Amino acid sequence: MKSNSKLEKILEGGHFAITGELGPPASANPEVIRKKAKYLRGNVDAVNVTDGQTAVARMASWAACLLGKEEGLEPTVQMTCRDRNRIALQMDVLGIAALGINNLLCLTGDHQVFGNHPTAKGVYDLDSIQLIKMVKDMRDEKKFQCGDDMDVEPRLFIGAAANPFADPFEFRVVRLANKVAAGADFIQTQIIYNVEKFAQWMEAVRDRGLDRKVKILAGVAPIKSVGAARYMQTKVPGMDVPEAVIERLKGVPKEDVPKEGIRQCVDIINQIREIKGVAGIHLMAIEWEEVVPEIVEQAGLLPRPQVYQA
Amino acid sequence: MLTTEQKPLEQLLEYLDREKSVFLIGCRGCAEGCHTGGEQEVLDMKQRLEEAGKTITGTSLIDFMCNESLVRMTLQAHEDAILSAESLLALCCGIGVQATSSVVDKIVHPGCNTVSMGGRHGEWREGERCMECGDCVLEFTGGICPIARCSKMLLNGPCGGSSDGKCEVSPDVPCAWQLIIERLTKLGRLDKLERIVAPKDWSVSLMSGAASKR
Numbered sequence: 001m002k003s004n005s006k007l008e009k010i011l012e013g014g015h016f017a018i019t020g021e022l023g024p025p026a027s028a029n030p031e032v033i034r035k036k037a038k039y040l041r042g043n044v045d046a047v048n049v050t051d052g053q054t055a056v057a058r059m060a061s062w063a064a065c066l067l068g069k070e071e072g073l074e075p076t077v078q079m080t081c082r083d084r085n086r087i088a089l090q091m092d093v094l095g096i097a098a099l100g101i102n103n104l105l106c107l108t109g110d111h112q113v114f115g116n117h118p119t120a121k122g123v124y125d126l127d128s129i130q131l132i133k134m135v136k137d138m139r140d141e142k143k144f145q146c147g148d149d150m151d152v153e154p155r156l157f158i159g160a161a162a163n164p165f166a167d168p169f170e171f172r173v174v175r176l177a178n179k180v181a182a183g184a185d186f187i188q189t190q191i192i193y194n195v196e197k198f199a200q201w202m203e204a205v206r207d208r209g210l211d212r213k214v215k216i217l218a219g220v221a222p223i224k225s226v227g228a229a230r231y232m233q234t235k236v237p238g239m240d241v242p243e244a245v246i247e248r249l250k251g252v253p254k255e256d257v258p259k260e261g262i263r264q265c266v267d268i269i270n271q272i273r274e275i276k277g278v279a280g281i282h283l284m285a286i287e288w289e290e291v292v293p294e295i296v297e298q299a300g301l302l303p304r305p306q307v308y309q310a
Numbered sequence: 311m312l313t314t315e316q317k318p319l320e321q322l323l324e325y326l327d328r329e330k331s332v333f334l335i336g337c338r339g340c341a342e343g344c345h346t347g348g349e350q351e352v353l354d355m356k357q358r359l360e361e362a363g364k365t366i367t368g369t370s371l372i373d374f375m376c377n378e379s380l381v382r383m384t385l386q387a388h389e390d391a392i393l394s395a396e397s398l399l400a401l402c403c404g405i406g407v408q409a410t411s412s413v414v415d416k417i418v419h420p421g422c423n424t425v426s427m428g429g430r431h432g433e434w435r436e437g438e439r440c441m442e443c444g445d446c447v448l449e450f451t452g453g454i455c456p457i458a459r460c461s462k463m464l465l466n467g468p469c470g471g472s473s474d475g476k477c478e479v480s481p482d483v484p485c486a487w488q489l490i491i492e493r494l495t496k497l498g499r500l501d502k503l504e505r506i507v508a509p510k511d512w513s514v515s516l517m518s519g520a521a522s523k524r
Binding site: 081110129237 | 465492504
């Protein structure tokens with residue numbers, strides 16, 4: 001094993017993994033984390049804690065991860081290149097490993113103009129692929145990016161993101177191959193509503209044998225309202241929401257839409273499980289964490305496997 | 311005046327590794343002033359490349375390579391020599407490399423690093439074309455600059471926000487990486503993107519404040 005990660009053990013054990021997501025508050029309130037953790041504990045194998053998602057200043061991912069860990073979660077720190085240069089990134093990598101956090105997702109990050117500090121200077125000293133490589137070299141070679149040696153390495157299970165729906169489509173698999181070559185151990189994808197297009201992408205992934213080199217977790221998320229679906233369809237770059245997904249939600253009375261959204265999410269999970277090479281799902285119930293137990297249960301994915309963690 | 315420095319010969323030979331024949335271009339503007347791409351430097355480069363076993367199919371000196379239409383006009387006179395070369399090597403600033411890339415469907419290798427604008431931009435004012443980063447990456451990106459044109463300055467792009475050829479930041483901003491991929495696809499050189507570009511040396515860039523290595 002490359003790390004002491006529960007997620008790594010579950011994936012290597014051949015189990016179909018589920019990861020969840022938790023957004024830290026834009027405040028110093030630890031109770032928000034504790035409350036959300038309650039819905040996730042026991043229902044997912046690991047939980048991504050976002051790093052200033054949509055470029056809004058929030059509680060640091062590593063700090064919220066530590067709170068989540070106290071609540072019994074197996075946290076995954078998300079780390080973006082937007083706000084830190086290579087010095088700060090490596091300091092945080094050492095810190096999170098020292099705190100006993102086992103998983104790290106390496107991202108470029110949402111651009112600063114989307115957030116609440118649009119006048120901030122973007123850093124982007126590294127991009128996500130260079131970050132993956134740097135963390136891998138720290139773990140496997142015990143080397144800093146500059147080449148200096150360290151005595152105790154950060155034993156982290158390294159994740160990366162992939163968006164099968166961004167353009168140009170043909171290049172997306174090349175980019176995934178670069179992430180794998182850089183050292184990614186697992187991949188979490190953009191939220192999937194267009195299962196057919198995702199299946200096409202997975203076919204190209206299998207053609208290159210990438211599904212055997214990296215664990216691919218397919219991103220899914222329940223939709224709460226028709227308005228939210230429409231927003232994702234038209235306003236979120238790199239999202240693909242087919243009209244049929246929206247039509248299904250429109251087909252039920254307004255008060256039943258959340259329930260239908262949950263059923264739709266379960267259906268998508270079931271379709272995705274049929275696609276060869278998918279190692280698990282990444283369930284993003286953003287600001288709707290309380291429905292996670294229901295979705296996981298309806299999808300027949302309970303109880304979660306138990307693994308020994310040192 | 312755009313200040314340039316020639317890239318080391320070893321680096322240029324690495325760029326030309328797959329190629330035997332090359333067309334050489336110099337600039338009579340700033341590059342001549344910097345002694346990096348004037349007549350003498352083009353002749354010197356021709357000799358050094360020939361000594362390294364390369365065939366120079368022709369050379370051209372352009373008054374201002376930052377003037378795209380002038381580049382187009384001047385190079386038309388050298389069409390045969392350019393067509394018979396596998397690639398071009400441009401001894402000029404990053405704007406000149408990009409102007410040349412925009413008019414020739416071949417790989418244009420950057421021969422210089424642009425280290426400073428000296429307070430003035432070149433003639434081609436269609437968007438930011440060079441950020442004087444001091445460590446030119448146009449070699450890997452089909453002559454389209456990701457430092458000047460990608461919102462996240464990605465060296466291994468595109469990010470997940472590229473949609474319909476546009477940047478996630480604004481529908482008015484073309485995705486630089488979409489342009490890079492289209493161009494390298496057209497040139498049959500997508501293989502250039504199948505490798506990981508290492509973290510950049512920002513110490514030679516004015517973007518890090520007063521540069522430490524100048």
